[in-house]
Amino acid sequence: MSVKMYMQQVGQQARKASRILARASTQDKNAALMAMAVALDNARPQLKLANKxxxxxxxxxxxxxxxxDRLLLDDKKISSMIEGLTQVANLVDPIGEITDMAYRPSGIQIGKMRVPLGVIGIIYESRPNVTxxxxxxxLKSGNATVxxxxxxxxxSNQAIAEAIVVGLNKVGFPEHAVQIVNTTDREAVGEMISMPDYIDVIVPRGGKGLIERISKDAKxxxxxxxxxxxxxxxxxxxDVEKALTIAINAKTRRYGVCNAMESLLVHADIADQVLPRLVREFVSKGVELVGCESSQQYSNEIGLAxxxxxxxxxxxxxxxxxxxSGIDEAMEHINKYGSHHTDAIISQNYTKTRIFMTEVDSSSVMVNASTAFADGFEYGFGAEIGISTDKIxxxxxxxxxxxxxxxxxxLGDGHIRDN
Amino acid sequence: MSVKMYMQQVGQQARKASRILARASTQDKNAALMAMAVALDNARPQLKLANKxxxxxxxxxxxxxxxxDRLLLDDKKISSMIEGLTQVANLVDPIGEITDMAYRPSGIQIGKMRVPLGVIGIIYESRPNVTxxxxxxxLKSGNATVxxxxxxxxxSNQAIAEAIVVGLNKVGFPEHAVQIVNTTDREAVGEMISMPDYIDVIVPRGGKGLIERISKDAKxxxxxxxxxxxxxxxxxxxDVEKALTIAINAKTRRYGVCNAMESLLVHADIADQVLPRLVREFVSKGVELVGCESSQQYSNEIGLAxxxxxxxxxxxxxxxxxxxSGIDEAMEHINKYGSHHTDAIISQNYTKTRIFMTEVDSSSVMVNASTAFADGFEYGFGAEIGISTDKIxxxxxxxxxxxxxxxxxxLGDGHIRDN
Structure with a gap:
């Protein structure tokens, strides 16, 4: 079978399975997730063998x-996948929730019911735990997955797939509710992002290159x-002490994460109070510093940016x-050079924090808090499938x-529209 | 200037204007809308001349x-545009609203603030009132528009544009906050849907052909x-009487609208009570009927579908x-042949209405109410820019x-993430 035909078949199967998942009960979805956890635990030897x-x-x-390191599937990572499944099973099921139900002058009641998107396509790189x-x-949100x-x-992914199927079988969900594409042919990705009839949304996980490529070509x-x-x-x-604590946390908590501070903007009038101390701390942690010319006068550890x-x-x-020179220049810089991800202001001034919060166009805007908080767990979602830098x-x-x-x-009771 | 260069310039100008609009006050936005209404009223002779x-x-x-008929701009339509502006000015401004603000275990407070999308591109056909x-x-939602x-x-559109500019000038908004593309070259549409850097979302208004073409090619x-x-x-x-009233309203209130009933599904066991009466009513109103073979036994006015x-x-x-034969066949038919727009069940049975409401995958699902209610005004939005049959x-x-x-x-007060 050609890659195109294979992917079309995967898509059709996913669409069909999505109709069943959309009306699955919370109880069944949770039971499937817990059965997957047990199956993963039982399959540790096979998982490690496949991963080897x-x-x-x-x-x-x-x-x-x-x-x-990302590719490795050791006992610790397997345990973490099992824990993740338990956590997702414990999340409140959003599907079916009806909100904002209100009467209208016509006499009808209208509200909104939360429903699954349908079929989600995930394209990712080498980390098998993403699977x-x-x-x-x-699954918890009632969607089929490719x-x-x-x-x-x-x-590794094929071995994980077997545990997933055990979970789906446990409650009689269709096996195509979660499908792992079984070809490594790159054409499969091209097909996957071109099937709007079968896939409702694509979530790419990985480096910027992958994501840009996918976004550019996706239908x-x-x-x-x-x-x-x-x-x-x-x-x-x-507040100088808060500023220092937050800046150090935002940069040095972890370096390879998307919510780490990459650029520090300092009001010139407070630079002598914060920069020398910050530079000492950063240098002691091995952070390389580059800056504008004015910043260099506060330390010879700062290279020219x-x-x-x-x-x-x-x-x-x-x-x-x-x-x-102030909040305006800071916001201009952020809106020009930033990526609309997460940006923070450290200030005790009420008006300035209010302006920053409103006018900085980023997916998370923080006041007197570390950018490191930008994370699904910290925000109380229980888990996250990614972070969107889009607005749509x-x-x-x-x-x-x-x-x-x-x-x-x-909801009506025989209501008709008479205008 | 080439069409491409012109559209790039329009896009850049829109992006720049959107930053200013995003932080515009409700008062200014409303004043601009009311000034446009006055300008339109003053420009009636010019509008009618241009339209001629x-x-x-x-x-x-x-x-x-x-x-x-759609193209015509007479006094009645001009008055209706003026009334529309007043209505939009009276709508609650959604921008800046903060919801769901709550403390997290870490001590930070987190909430969501409503913000504009940025730049909206509208592509439409011959109706100048859409402008x-x-x-x-x-404008009311803080977005720049192309x-x-x-x-x-x-x-007609260029004449309307002049009234819009008067409104923008009134409160000092940038003139590029609302731009009307001044070329009729088709290439302009192609450019417009390919500028993700400058346009955040496209809303096409018009026939299915136009919308399919745009969706297929849009970046x-x-x-x-x-x-x-x-x-x-x-x-x-x-309830037979409610069923008859609703079916007639859903079909005959207006024929050329997207929320009109196009297909009537009748449980075979109630057909003799409803079909003959419905057919009489439809025929008297000049509605042509086609149906399945079984439906034809209830009237010789029904052609074969x-x-x-x-x-x-x-x-x-x-x-x-x-x-x-029942709700299952009805839902199967709707999910297969329908367009996921608006579908209704007429039933007094609690369980069946509950199932229909949950399992029918349409943007509006109605119980004992006419599909004609599927409309932004009826839902209490005050106005609508369109109806989305998407889920995203x-x-x-x-x-x-x-x-x-x-x-x-x-919001924090020096909070850092210590995990």
């Missing part, structure tokens, strides 16, 4: 240590996460620093609700 | 009477409305009728909220 094949091939291909994360969130993992994780809506070029602006009316630095999400122990459909961390839509329900 | 040019050209080109409808809703009307309405998200192939299912446990009829949105005094971003009638997004706001 991928790891061996990866080693031979000379994958980077970082990639191999379970994504499948469980999609998963296309990286070719490096092929055997299906894409919930996408591009960069997290996050800023912290320390205002001249900031070039224009490109302001646009860059380092995802590494590196930080760009810029002195600004869903913005910021995407939990179960992002995988749903709402339809209108209208 | 379009009408003359349309007559010469041999446009159909229906098209010419004002769309511009006013986009409007591309049909070439038939070119002069920008599209809020689209395809067919309204709406069904009414009369259950065997329906072909497979295509079940898929067809007639937008005309024509109706397809099918007898079904917004579904059903699209009011101001559909032109907005939500960002997260996080």
């Amino acid at each position: 094949k991928d790891m061996d091939a990866g080693n031979q291909k000379g994958l980077s240590p970082a990639l191999l 379970i994360d994504a499948a469980s969130l999609c 998963l296309r993992g990286g070719s490096e994780a092929y055997h 299906v809506p894409v919930i996408k996460h591009l960069d997290g070029n996050c800023h912290v602006y320390i205002d001249d009316e900031a 070039i224009e490109d630095d302001w646009y860059t999400e380092y995802l590494a122990p590196k930080l760009s620093i810029k002195l600004v 459909h869903v913005r910021g961390p995407v939990g179960l609700l992002g995988l749903t839509s709402q339809k209108f329900v209208v | 040019k379009d009408m003359d050209a349309g007559n010469q080109k041999g446009l159909s009477p229906a098209l010419l 004002i409808d769309a511009a006013s809703l986009c 409007l591309r009307g049909g070439s038939e309405a070119y002069h 920008v998200p599209v809020i689209k409305h395809l067919d309204g192939n709406c069904h009414v299912y009369i259950d065997d446990e329906a 072909i497979e295509d009829d079940w898929y067809t949105e007639y937008l005309a005094p024509k109706l397809s009728i099918k007898l079904v 971003h917004v579904r059903g009638p699209v009011g101001l909220l559909g032109l907005t997004s939500q960002k997260f706001v996080v």
Whole structure:
């Protein structure tokens, strides 16, 4: 069978399964998730064996240590997948909730009912644990899933798929409720993003290159996460101690995450109080610093930033620093160079925090808090399928609700429209 | 200047204007809308003169009477545009509303703030009043607008544009907050739907052909409305009088609207009570009837339906009728042939109404009410920019909220993430 025909078949099967999942009870969905957890636990030896094949091939291909680390499926990661399944089973089921039900002058009642999107396509790279994360969130929200993992994780993903099928069988869900694409042919991705009849939305997970490519070519809506070029602006009316604590946390808690601060903006009038201390702390943690010329007068540890630095999400122990004349210049800089992900102001001034909160056009805007909080767990979603830097459909961390839509329900008792 | 360069310039200007509109006060937005209303009222002679040019050209080109009727801008239609502006000015401004603000265990507070999408592109056909409808809703929701009307309405739209500019000037909004594309070159549409950097969402208004073409080629998200192939299912446990009233209203209130019933499903056990009376009523109103073979035994006024009829949105005094064995067959038919727009069940049975409401996958699902209610005004939105038959971003009638997004706001007081 050609890749195109195979993907069409996967899509048709997913659409069919989605109709059954859409009306599945919460009890059945949770039972399936818990059965998957048990199946994963029972399959530890097989999972590790399958993963070893991928790891061996990866080693031979000379994958980077970082990639191999993501690819590895050890007992700790398996346990974490099992825990994830339990957490998703414990989440409140959003499907079927009716809100805003109210009478209209015509006498009808109208409200909104939360419904699944239908079929979610997930395209991801080498991390096999995404398979379970994504499948469980999609299942809980009543969606069928088509998963296309990286070719490096092929055997691991197929082994995980077997545990998923055990869970689906347990409650009589169709096996096509979660399908893992079984070809590593790149054409499969091209097909997947061109089947609006069968796939309602694509969620790509991975590097910016992958996501840009997919967004550019997709004929299906894409919930996408591009960069997290996050800023912290320390205002001249900031509480200095809070500013230092937050800036250090935002940069050094973890370096490779999208909610890490990549650019620090400091009001020139407070620079002498915060910059020398911050620089000492950053340098002691091995953070490389580049900055504007004015910032350099506060430390000779700051290299000169070039224009490109302001646009860059380092995802590494590196930080760009810029002195600004006030909140307006800070916001202008953020709206120009930022990625509309997460940006914070540190200030005790009421008016300035209010302006910043309203006018900074980012998916998360923070006041006197670390950008590190931008995360589905921290926001109380229980889990996230990604972070959207788009504005359409869903913005910021995407939990179960992002995988749903709402339809209108209208209740009458013989009502007709007479105008 | 090439069309491409011109459209890029329009896009850049819109993006720039959108930043200013996003933080405009409700007071200013309303003042601009009211100033537009006054300007339109003052410009009645010029509007009618410009429209005459379009009408003359349309007559010469041999446009159909229906098209010419849509194109016509008489005093009644101008008054209706003015009234529309007043209504939109009176709507509650959704921008800036913060909801769901709650403390998290970490001590941060998190909520969602409603924000504009940015730049909305509207592509429409010959009705010049769409220019004002769309511009006013986009402005009220803090978005910049790029409007591309049909070439038939070119002069009318340019005249309306002048009134819009008067309104924008009144409160010092940038003139590029609402731009009407001033070329009738078709390439302009192609450019408009391919500028994701400058346009955040496209709302096409017009026939299915236009909308399908745009959706297929767009590189920008599209809020689209395809067919309204709406069904009414009369259950065997329906209240007969309510069923008759609703079916007649749903079909005959207006024929050319997307929320009109196009297909009537009748439980076989109640057919003898409802069909003969319905047929008499429909025939007296000049509605052409086609149906399945079983339906034909109830009247010789019912022609034989072909497979295509079940898929067809007639937008005309024509109706397809099918007898079904129960709610399951009815729902199967609706989910297969319907367009996921609006579908209704007429039944007194609690369980069946509950199942229908949950399992029918349409943007509006109605119980014992006429499909004619599927409308932004009836739903209490005050106005609608269209009806979405999609599930992504917004579904059903699209009011101001559909032109907005939500960002997260996080309030801390020196909070950092320690996990």
